[in-house]
Amino acid sequence: MARAATTADVFNAIAEPRRRELIGVLADGKEYAVGEVVVRLRMSQPAVSKHLGVLRKVGVVSVIKRGQHRMYRLNAAELKPVHDWVKMFERYWTHQLRQIKERAERKALERIISSDSGTKSGNREE
């Protein structure tokens, strides 16, 4: 099997740096025409259109026609799955002092345990 499509889910869609930049432009919640994004990011127009297309397929942006322009708007709620997933690890870098303390305690505990029964690399249950 090949790599999953960029349009497979939000995680794949935002893996591309240019697309994150794109989202960054739309981050103020206002709507932008393709041409505006082209100017701001100094990308080619087809590139912008394609990237916006990917983001639209996963729902991260939405479009409405207005005259000859297509106005793109961020649909930030679609980024929530990413936030939810990575939030699980928040505690690893917040509260640095508490974290350092806990790590020290854990190491001390490991020392005590390993001076106990040996190295058999036991079956960590199951």
Add this chain to the structure above:
Amino acid sequence: MARAATTADVFNAIAEPRRRELIGVLADGKEYAVGEVVVRLRMSQPAVSKHLGVLRKVGVVSVIKRGQHRMYRLNAAELKPVHDWVKMFERYWTHQLRQIKERAERKALERIISSDSGTKSGNREE
């Protein structure tokens, strides 16, 4: 140019669902041998090794040899860039009531504006 390598950065590395599952196993902070992961996720051993290899290249996991085992441990701090980036959009889905109210206000404002000067799709500065 082709798509960026999965080892290019954390965003690309975690785009693959199996790798997020892998990280999920290591999420308790303990160290795991490859074989343990193979059993827990019911993936083939080469697949696990390869995925762990990707995660190691971007620094999300670290390895130490212990006997004939390679013990993998999560290096959660490397996920912080993802957290930092997506945190910018937190406000869009928290405080739902406030959010709904703001959206209503915005729409009302837009109605007022559009009944004003027309559709010229003005140059949003710059």
Add this chain to the structure above:
DNA sequence: TTGACATATTCCTATATGGGAATATATTTA
């Protein structure tokens, strides 16, 4: 209608993938 403008789509190509199968490389044990 014709032309100017805004955007999307198609065609191209080098590149990397993920998975399965087979195999190589340790390391422990008998």
Add this chain to the structure above:
DNA sequence: TAAATATATTCCCATATAGGAATATGTCAA
């Protein structure tokens, strides 16, 4: 030393890219 065990690596291939260039499509204005 040889077998067993744990893990990594290689080879294979179908698939999808991202970007540039060219072009198609759609919309407004004269």
